[in-house]
Amino acid sequence: MKKIINDPNQVVQDMISGMIAAHPEKIKPLTGTTAITRKDAPVAGKVGLVSGGGSGHEPAHAGYVGKGMLDAAVAGEVFTSPTPDQIYEAIKAVDGGKGVFLIIKNYTGDVLNFDMAAELAELDGIQVDKVIVNDDVAVEDSSFTTGRRGIAGTVFVHKIAGAKAEQGASLEEVKNVAEKTVANVRSMGMALMPCTVPAAGKPSFQLDENEMEIGIGIHGEAGIERKPISTADEIAKELTDKILSDMDLSQNDEVAVMVNGLGSTPEMELYIVNSKVNKLLTEKGIRIYKTFIGEYMTALEMAGCSLTLLKLDDQLKSLLDAESEAPAFHS
Template sequence: MKKILNDPAAVVAQSLLGLAAAHPDLLRVTTDPAVVSRADGPRPGKVAVVSGGGSGHEPLHGGFVGPGMLDAACPGAVFTSPTPDQIQAAVSRVDGGAGVLLLVKNYTGDVLNFETAAELLAADGVDVRTVLIDDDVAVRDSLYTAGRRGVGATVLVEKVVGAAAEAGADLATCERVARAAVAGARSMGIALTAPTVPHVGEPSFTLADDEMEVGIGIHGEPGRRRERLTDADGVVAALLEPVLADLPFAAGDEVLLFTNSMGGTPLLELYLAHGIAEQSLVDKGITVTRRLVGPYVTSLEMQGMSLTLLRLDDELTRLWDAPVRTAALRWGA
């Protein structure tokens, strides 16, 4: 294992301190419990949007805290769910009295811990609601989930809901926007290599030089199948075809295309793949009106990529375009 770290057990806390040092105008960070929150929070009268999950997927979620997106994020240990007390602490730092929306990727640990936190918060009188993100078409159930996994659509949901909350939408509206985005988003990923969790010290799985794992999860979970590595056209087809078939997307749709690196795939290859995917959609009569390309939902240093499609309407397009100012995503502000 070759990584830039000191004590593997301290990697998350030390990384959070570096995040805080890099963005003092945007963020407030604590390490016990680990919480990343907006520097200007809480905002009285504003719905607080809170998410979180295991570390190792950076910039998800802490990199998306800031105006126009999340109010707080709860980073767990690497590939490990945040605890209920973490989630409560995050909410306490950003609750402006207008309610709290929890955005939760559909992994068993995340679901259970956010559910427990929501019950405790409700008992304390907090108006809290939860939306599960489950966009991965690769598998219906996995080692980590009952139902579909939450993957690339997480960034898109956090963005549109954050924009709605920033504009003053009430809790019911923010929940509706989140559910609409989840319903219209589908994703699938592929791995060329496995990630190495720092405290484990060895890859999560083994792939031969001529193999790829199709339908991989963001924690290195197995996918639909393992097959011989193909060229970029074949990789994009293996990802795009099941995504298109699942909703299904159809000619005349307007979509956001999100081409995501799993951490180890460089932009040179990612843009190549994005161009292939976009042309394939054009050939099918599907119009790409919004795009996002880059390493936004990663799996440590895994080589691989994912494609996410979000079916757009006027409201979702407006919310996507709204100003955002976070460590990892910013425009119009």
């Protein structure tokens, strides 16, 4: 295993230290925790947004902390949910008097720990609500979840709910638009090579040189099929067809497209995939409003990509376009 790290057991703390050093004008550490908050948190009169999960998915979630997106992100150990007490501290730190909204990827540990933290915060008189993101169309249940997994579509939920909260919306209004986004976003990923958790020191799964896995999760969970590697066009078609079969899209509907790298995929390859995705959608009369290419939710150094489609209306387009100062999603 080759990693540019110091102590394998301190990677999360060292990462957070580096993030704060890079963006001190936008974010700050929450003392005694592995959470990062907005520099100006808590913002009075605004719903606070908190997300998080296991580390190793950077820039998710800490890269999305900033004006127009999240108020706090809580980092667990690599591929491990943050603890309830850490999440609880983050909720308290961003409560500006209008309540706190939690954006949770659908992994069993995250759901349990965020729910426990919400209960603790409500005992303090803080109103808390949540949305659970389950955009992955690949598998219904996995080793990490009951129901569909939450993957890169979560970034669109951060952006849209964050923009709504920034407008001064109520907790109920933020929840409504977050649920609307979740209902209209679908994703699916694939992998060419595994990743290595620093503390483990060995790959989390094995793929032969000529193999790929379709439908894999962002922690290396099994997908729907392991088969010989195919062309970018074939991969793009398989991911697109699977997503479209699960979405209510008609001619002239508009979508946002995200082609997301999982950590070790060159942008060249992501753009090649996007070229075919664009052609497939255009042939079906589906209009592409905006395209996002890059690393938005990774899996350490896994080689592969995911595709996300978000069906848009005027409200979602406006919120997607709203200003964001988050380091990994600024406009």
